[in-house]
Amino acid sequence: MRMLRPCVLSCVLIAALSATSCKREAAPAASTAPTPAAPAPASAPPPAAQAPAQRVFAQEELDQMVAPIALYPDSLLTQVLMAATYPGNVADAVAWSKAHPDAKGDAAVKLVADQPWDPSVQSLVAFPQVMSTLSQDPGWVQRLGDAFLAQPSDVMDAVQRLRRAAQAAGNLRSSEQQTVTVLPAQAAPTTVVVEGSAAPAPQAQIIQIEPANPEVVYVPSYNPTTVYGAWPYPSYPPAYYPPAPAWYPGGVLAAGLAFGTGVAVADALWGDWDWHGGDVDIDVNRYNNINVNRRIDANQNVWRHDANFRGDVPYRDARSREQFGQQRLPGADQRQQFRGNDAAHQASRDRARQEMERRGFEAPAASNRQAQERAREAGRDIQNRPGGLDARTGAGGAGVQRDPARERARETAHARTQQASQRDASQARDRASAGTHRDAGPRTTHANLQARDAARGSHAGGMQHSQVNQPRLKDHAQSRPAHEVSRNNAFEGARHPQQSRAQVERGQQSRQMQQRPQSSRSGGHQVQRQSHGGGGRRRG
Numbered sequence: 257m258r259m260l261r262p263c264v265l266s267c268v269l270i271a272a273l274s275a276t277s278c279k280r281e282a283a284p285a286a287s288t289a290p291t292p293a294a295p296a297p298a299s300a301p302p303p304a305a306q307a308p309a310q311r312v313f314a315q316e317e318l319d320q321m322v323a324p325i326a327l328y329p330d331s332l333l334t335q336v337l338m339a340a341t342y343p344g345n346v347a348d349a350v351a352w353s354k355a356h357p358d359a360k361g362d363a364a365v366k367l368v369a370d371q372p373w374d375p376s377v378q379s380l381v382a383f384p385q386v387m388s389t390l391s392q393d394p395g396w397v398q399r400l401g402d403a404f405l406a407q408p409s410d411v412m413d414a415v416q417r418l419r420r421a422a423q424a425a426g427n428l429r430s431s432e433q434q435t436v437t438v439l440p441a442q443a444a445p446t447t448v449v450v451e452g453s454a455a456p457a458p459q460a461q462i463i464q465i466e467p468a469n470p471e472v473v474y475v476p477s478y479n480p481t482t483v484y485g486a487w488p489y490p491s492y493p494p495a496y497y498p499p500a501p502a503w504y505p506g507g508v509l510a511a512g513l514a515f516g517t518g519v520a521v522a523d524a525l526w527g528d529w530d531w532h533g534g535d536v537d538i539d540v541n542r543y544n545n546i547n548v549n550r551r552i553d554a555n556q557n558v559w560r561h562d563a564n565f566r567g568d569v570p571y572r573d574a575r576s577r578e579q580f581g582q583q584r585l586p587g588a589d590q591r592q593q594f595r596g597n598d599a600a601h602q603a604s605r606d607r608a609r610q611e612m613e614r615r616g617f618e619a620p621a622a623s624n625r626q627a628q629e630r631a632r633e634a635g636r637d638i639q640n641r642p643g644g645l646d647a648r649t650g651a652g653g654a655g656v657q658r659d660p661a662r663e664r665a666r667e668t669a670h671a672r673t674q675q676a677s678q679r680d681a682s683q684a685r686d687r688a689s690a691g692t693h694r695d696a697g698p699r700t701t702h703a704n705l706q707a708r709d710a711a712r713g714s715h716a717g718g719m720q721h722s723q724v725n726q727p728r729l730k731d732h733a734q735s736r737p738a739h740e741v742s743r744n745n746a747f748e749g750a751r752h753p754q755q756s757r758a759q760v761e762r763g764q765q766s767r768q769m770q771q772r773p774q775s776s777r778s779g780g781h782q783v784q785r786q787s788h789g790g791g792g793r794r795r796g
Contacts, residue, residue, distance in 0.1 A: 312403065319417060319488075319489065320492040320493070323484070324480055332383070335376055338404075339374070340400040340404060352381065360383070360384055362546060364382050374565040382519060382524040384503065385477070388503070421484040422485075430468075433515045434474065436464070438463055440462070464531070471520060471522055477513070478513045522542075526539045526543040527539075
């Protein structure tokens with residue numbers, strides 16, 4: 257045992273020394289081989305930049321939408337944009353405002369406290385002028401709310417562009433009703449990259465509009481087509497919603513802003529846009545004073561869209577649908593089952609399709625393109641058959657089995673028709689030759705008519721008649737005299753266009769003959785009458 261203790265101690269010392277040397281060698285190796293360092297948190301792109309937002313509206317569309325309200329005071333403008341995200345509530349509030357024309361200010365907001373509307377919509381009933389504007393175009397209200405949900409920063413940038421244009425045109429300035437302030441712009445903390453558009457240039461200034469008296473708000477009225485100067489987008493002209501005359505006595509100015517009756521409010525306007533933060537700040541005290549049934553905490557000072565007040569109105573873009581949890585309209589599953597798109601009906605259709613394939617039936621085309629390709633292939637197969645389309649029995653081509661009895665009857669009728677035509681032609685020639693005497697004028701005309709009829713019959717007899725599909729007509733034609741068949745067929749010219757052309761030519765020749773002098777019509781024979789003295793015969 258005494259001999260083993262020194263050995264164990266020596267082994268332990270040797271192991272400790274080797275571990276120390278390994279650590280010393282590993283340290284230089286780590287210093288010579290650099291390891292990839294983790295990126296700093298500050299250099300990582302923000303979540304909004306990693307997932308580009310879908311661009312729903314272009315710049316010219318946004319300017320067109322916000323033009324009627326861009327010159328409102330900031331707090332009122334923000335309240336309108338928030339309320340526009342609930343177009344169904346806005347429609348109900350418009351109807352209520354029309355039914356209560358004398359309600360305005362904070363008192364009107366308290367009257368609708370029990371209505372199932374979002375607080376932003378309830379606050380707008382304090383301004384009947386605004387409700388009158390929103391009532392004129394519900395589609396515009398919905399598009400305005402969709403734009404504010406999908407592109408809030410772009411919407412407010414459009415507001416600033418239009419305010420700068422109005423200021424440059426000399427139509428936006430401070431007055432007794434409002435205060436216009438120009439502030440230097442600050443860089444936003446985060447940048448939202450919109451798909452398909454370049455990053456917007458930083459704004460040089462921000463124009464704020466506030467009521468001159470915080471407790472009295474004047475809603476401006478103006479014509480967007482003139483207040484901003486020359487409109488830069490001819491394809492997207494702004495809409496003009498004329499105000500109610502009761503709130504703007506004397507009418508609206510052709511250019512510039514007009515202010516009507518002010519509205520006294522204390523707590524109705526509780527939201528305001530943060531131009532530097534890029535969101536809507538809520539004055540919690542004002543909000544709780546006016547919305548006594550829906551109080552919020554002090555930390556809820558940023559507005560968030562509540563999809564519960566959206567109702568059945570769908571969101572325009574996929575990002576909003578995903579964010580607010582409205583993938584499909586309520587009851588869509590029941591409608592699909594009613595249309596037979598449930599699992600049981602689909603399984604039944606699959607079984608039927610498999611049974612048809614097992615019995616040799618081709619599955620129906622899944623698209624229009626597939627159906628067209630199948631039709632083209634079928635056409636090529638028919639054309640490639642021996643004889644083509646005429647190879648099918650009954651198609652009227654080479655593969656048709658003709659009836660010998662019909663062929664003989666057709667030949668007999670044709671021979672009889674030719675014989676009758678020749679006989680009529682010879683009779684017409686005899687009458688024409690016998691009519692050359694001293695009264696040849698009218699008789700010659702009659703003979704020409706008969707000759708023309710005979711020639712028409714002769715020509716009709718020389719044409720080959722198609723009687724394949726008319727056995728009854730042929731039997732009836734055989735029972736009548738042949739010359740009647742050749743002359744009284746009213747459809748002969750329709751079936752034989754060459755015969756019609758020949759008749760037209762003969763008619764032209766007859767017309768030319770009628771236009772010749774009387775001496776030339778008599779065939780060149782001069783008629784001499786015996787003259788009696790005195791210039792005429794005496795009557796006894």
